[in-house]
Every structure is written in structure tokens, then in C-alpha cells.
Amino acid sequence: MVKSNMTNFERELDQLKKDIIKMMILVSSQLEKSEVAFSNQDVAIAKEIHHIERRVDASDLSIDKECENLIALYNPVAGDLRLILASIKIISNLERVGDHADKIARYVRKKQIKNAYPKKLLQSVKLDVLFDEAQAMMEIAIQAFIEEDSAVAREVFAKDIIMNEIYSNAITQMHHYAEKKDAPTNQLLYLFSVINKLERVGDLAKNIAEETIFYLDAKILKHHKVKRLEDLENL
Amino acid sequence: MKEPIIDDVAADLEPTFPKLSSQGVNVFYGDKKVIDNVSLSIKEKTVTAFIGPSGCGKSTFLRLFNRMNDYIDIFRKEGDILIDGQDIYHASVKVEELRKKVGMVFQKPNPFPKSIFENVAYGLKIQGIKDKKILAESVEKSLRASALWDEVKDDLNKSALALSGGQQQRICIARALAVKPSIILMDEPASALDPIASAKIEELIHQLKKDYTIVIVTHNMQQAGRVSDNTAFFYIGELIEYTETKTLFTSPEHELTENYITGRFG
Numbered sequence: 001m002v003k004s005n006m007t008n009f010e011r012e013l014d015q016l017k018k019d020i021i022k023m024m025i026l027v028s029s030q031l032e033k034s035e036v037a038f039s040n041q042d043v044a045i046a047k048e049i050h051h052i053e054r055r056v057d058a059s060d061l062s063i064d065k066e067c068e069n070l071i072a073l074y075n076p077v078a079g080d081l082r083l084i085l086a087s088i089k090i091i092s093n094l095e096r097v098g099d100h101a102d103k104i105a106r107y108v109r110k111k112q113i114k115n116a117y118p119k120k121l122l123q124s125v126k127l128d129v130l131f132d133e134a135q136a137m138m139e140i141a142i143q144a145f146i147e148e149d150s151a152v153a154r155e156v157f158a159k160d161i162i163m164n165e166i167y168s169n170a171i172t173q174m175h176h177y178a179e180k181k182d183a184p185t186n187q188l189l190y191l192f193s194v195i196n197k198l199e200r201v202g203d204l205a206k207n208i209a210e211e212t213i214f215y216l217d218a219k220i221l222k223h224h225k226v227k228r229l230e231d232l233e234n235l
Numbered sequence: 236m237k238e239p240i241i242d243d244v245a246a247d248l249e250p251t252f253p254k255l256s257s258q259g260v261n262v263f264y265g266d267k268k269v270i271d272n273v274s275l276s277i278k279e280k281t282v283t284a285f286i287g288p289s290g291c292g293k294s295t296f297l298r299l300f301n302r303m304n305d306y307i308d309i310f311r312k313e314g315d316i317l318i319d320g321q322d323i324y325h326a327s328v329k330v331e332e333l334r335k336k337v338g339m340v341f342q343k344p345n346p347f348p349k350s351i352f353e354n355v356a357y358g359l360k361i362q363g364i365k366d367k368k369i370l371a372e373s374v375e376k377s378l379r380a381s382a383l384w385d386e387v388k389d390d391l392n393k394s395a396l397a398l399s400g401g402q403q404q405r406i407c408i409a410r411a412l413a414v415k416p417s418i419i420l421m422d423e424p425a426s427a428l429d430p431i432a433s434a435k436i437e438e439l440i441h442q443l444k445k446d447y448t449i450v451i452v453t454h455n456m457q458q459a460g461r462v463s464d465n466t467a468f469f470y471i472g473e474l475i476e477y478t479e480t481k482t483l484f485t486s487p488e489h490e491l492t493e494n495y496i497t498g499r500f501g
Contacts, residue, residue, distance in 0.1 A: 007498065009498070075456075075457050076497070077456065077460070077484045077485070077496050077497060078484060078485060078486065078487050078492075078493045078496055078497050079493055079497065080497050081484075081485060082485070082486070218485070218486030
């Protein structure tokens with residue numbers, strides 16, 4: 001809600017945040033739908049994701065322009081400047097999350113996966129858990145930005161450690177399946193691609209959390225290696 | 236209000252041999268305390284900006300360094316103001332000698348109603364220098380240093396009052412430079428100028444930094460950002476934050492600083 005005593009610049013920044021939140025919601029819905037589309041090989045939902053993708057791209061361009069204008073017209077400093085710089089990077093990461101969701105949906109739209117996946121395969125790679133973790137990481141990153149809470153943003157790092165473990169296990173299982181004599185090569189290739197994309201979504205969610213922390217606390221966490229939960233204490 | 240964070244400043248803000256420093260300085264106008272326990276050090280050949288809302292004491296603090304406040308009857312100071320380690324308020328210090336060392340440029344250009352040459356040579360003549368060659372050389376050198384020589388070299392006998400506002404301000408800077416100071420204090424030197432004249436003064440400050448220690452009071456946040464190495468933020472007589480300019484304008488430590496530089500108050 002816009003407060004009446006806000007300056008014009010504050011209103012512009014408020015609008016910027018709202019526009020980013022709208023983009024976050026769009027991307028989040030793409031990711032959620034991509035799980036349904038892939039799991040059920042649902043072409044209609046896959047097409048829906050592509051429609052959302054166009055809106056995400058349009059948001060990316062318009063928010064980018066909004067940030068450029070704010071820098072040019074208002075000479076922002078300190079927290080205001082950090083919000084705008086973080087925004088530019090956050091939308092770029094959001095747009096890439098949307099791309100990954102759309103690419104997963106494309107396999108379904110183009111009907112590239114010839115046969116249904118054996119349940120055992122999906123269970124052993126824990127595809128549903130990977131989808132859930134990727135979505136959860138995005139949800140937490142979004143919540144941190146909306147609530148302007150860097151402690152919440154830090155939770156994404158803890159989630160990323162879990163995500164990496166599940167991903168690593170999935171890859172091991174894929175190896176195991178690929179070595180079998182009658183390995184379903186076509187399905188395995190697409191599944192491998194989906195798993196990779198979900199792991200990347202986790203990384204992008206982490207980038208968004210890093211930018212939120214930069215905006216709120218002026219701390220740069222980029223390129224910090226967090227391999228164990230103990231490493232989080234040093235952030 | 237939180238404790239000022241002056242103990243927590245970057246290493247180059249605590250030079251071993253500061254050019255200027257204040258130690259536990261309080262200033263009173265009558266009973267009113269206008270500067271409250273300010274300690275800071277300024278390194279040689281740097282530009283330091285003093286910022287803060289009107290009435291925060293930044294100009295009063297600046298004027299301590301050339302004893303300009305001495306003219307105010309109700310002025311009283313506690314604590315030490317040092318230049319090159321010497322207490323400039325010590326009884327043995329001659330104010331005229333001090334001001335040769337510490338030049339000052341004011342908000343409004345204030346050239347004398349004399350020729351350009353006479354304006355720049357004024358301080359030297361007061362010092363008793365009469366040699367025309369020395370005077371001419373010094374005037375040229377000062378006008379070159381203030382980036383004005385090429386614009387006025389053929390009109391040195393013209394009245395300084397006929398120049399534009401920006402040129403008049405650079406005449407004032409040349410006049411300050413002619414007596415060979417090592418420190419230049421500037422009290423909002425570009426606030427009365429248009430953006431182009433203002434940009435020339437800012438460029439000049441950059442060039443002068445090679446040879447002089449400069450302290451500038453400004454209300455223009457972007458100007459402080461563009462010209463200074465370090466920035467001190469004052470609020471109601473207190474030094475709230477003193478750090479590298481780039482740090483202050485990207486991630487200020489203190490909420491008051493953040494609110495001021497982002498225009499949330501002031």
C-alpha cells in the first residue's frame with residue numbers, strides 16, 4: 001500500500017518492488033506447472049507455461065527499463081541504489097528460472113518423450129523431491145524479498161545443500177540405469193536434462209537470495225562456498 | 236541516537252601523521268553547544284567532504300581550521316585542532332600566518348572590485364611582495380592552477396566583477412592559491428553556480444588534490460560523491476559517520492546517514 005507521505009521516488013521504488021513481486025509470482029507458477037506438465041505429460045499445461053513465459057519476458061524488459069530510469073533520474077544511493085542493483089540481477093535470475101520451466105514444458109509440448117517413465121526410475125531419482133525442493137527454494141527466496149527479511153533469505157542456502165545432495169544421488173541413479181542393457185535412452189536423456197534444470201533453478205533461487213541480502217544488509221555473498229550447514233554460520 | 240562510529244573507520248582515516256585533526260572538540264555559541272565531542276583526522280592531499288542538514292555544525296567545524304569562528308564574540312571551543320600536529324589555537328600561533336597555510340573559498344564568489352591581476356596578487360602584496368616579476372609569475376601560476384589562465388590571460392587588467400559567476404569563483408580559488416597554502420577549505424563552493432561552472436570547480440578540485448589537502452562542505456550529495464575521497468556526516472553537532480565516500484554512499488553504517496543521503500530527511 002502506498003503511504004500518502006511518500007516522496008515520488010519512494011513511490012517509484014515501491015512500484016518497482018511490486019513489479020518484481022508480480023514477476024516472481026509468474027515465474028513461481030511456471031515452475032509449479034512444469035512439474036504437473038512433466039509428470040502427467042500434459043500438453044495443455046505445457047502450453048500455458050509458454051504463454052506465461054511471454055509475460056515473464058515482457059516483465060523482464062519493462063523492469064529493466066524501470067531500473068535504468070530510476071538510476072538516470074534520481075541518482076540513488078545506499079539502500080535505494082542497492083535495491084535497484086539487486087532488482088536488475090533478481091529479474092535476470094527470475095527470467096532464467098522461467099526459461100528452465102518453459103524448456104521442461106517444451107519436451108511435453110513437442111511430445112519428445114516417447115514412452116511413459118517407469119515409476120521405479122522416477123522414484124529412484126526422486127524427481128518429485130527435486131521439483132519440490134526447487135519450488136521450495138524459489139518460494140523462500142520470494143518470501144525473503146517480499147518480507148525484506150535476510151534471515152529468511154539465508155534459509156535458501158541451507159536448502160541448496162539438501163538440493164545438491166538429492167541431485168548428486170539422482171545422477172548416481174541415472175548412471176546406474178544408463179548402464180543397463182535395455183536402458184530407455186530417450187527417456188533418460190530428457191530426464192537427465194530435467195534434473196539438471198531443477199538443480200540450476202536451485203542455484204538461481206540462491207542467487208536471488210544473495211541479491212536480497214545485498215539489498216538489505218549490504219553484504220556480498222556471491223561466490224561464497226556453502227558446502228556444509230556449518231559454513232552458513234560464517235555468512 | 237546510536238554512538239558515533241568514528242572508532243570504526245577505515246585505516247586511511249587514521250593516518251599516522253594527519254594533515255588536519257580534531258581531538259574531542261566541542262564548540263559553544265554562548266551556552267549552546269553546536270559541536271559535540273568531534274574527533275577526526277584528515278590525511279594529506281585528500282579531499283574530504285562534510286555533509287549534513289542545515290545547522291548540523293559542518294560549516295562551524297570547517298571554520299575551526301582557519302580560526303574563522305574567532306570573529307564571533309560568543310564562540311568558545313574546547314579540545315584541540317591540529318594542523319601538521321601543531322595546535323593552531325595555541326597562543327604562539329599568529330592567525331595571519333595560519334591563514335597563509337589554510338586558504339578558504341566561500342559559497343558566493345567574493346572577488347574584490349579590482350582587476351583580475353590585482354585580485355590574485357592581493358595576498359602576496361599584503362605580504363609585502365612588490366617585485367613585479369615575482370607577482371606576474373605567481374599570478375600566472377595560480378590562474379593556471381585554477382584552470383582559468385587560458386580564459387583570462389589577455390584580460391588581466393579587466394575588472395574581476397565582469398567575469399561570470401563560475402570564473403569569479405575560480406578567481407577566488409586562484410587568490411587563495413597565490414599565497415601558497417597547503418590546505419584549502421571550501422564552504423559550498425559551487426552552490427551558487429550553474430551545472431557547467433559547477434563541473435569545472437569539481438574538476439579543479441580533482442586536479443588540486445595532487446598538491447593540496449581539501450575539505451569541502453556541500454549540500455549536494457552527488458557532488459560529495461564525485462569529488463571526495465572521504466566523507467563525514469554531521470547531525471546536530473555530532474559526527475555520526477566518517478568513512479570512505481564510496482562506502483558511505485553505498486552502504487552507510489548508520490541509519491541516520493542512510494536517511495539523510497537518501498533524502499528521507501534533511
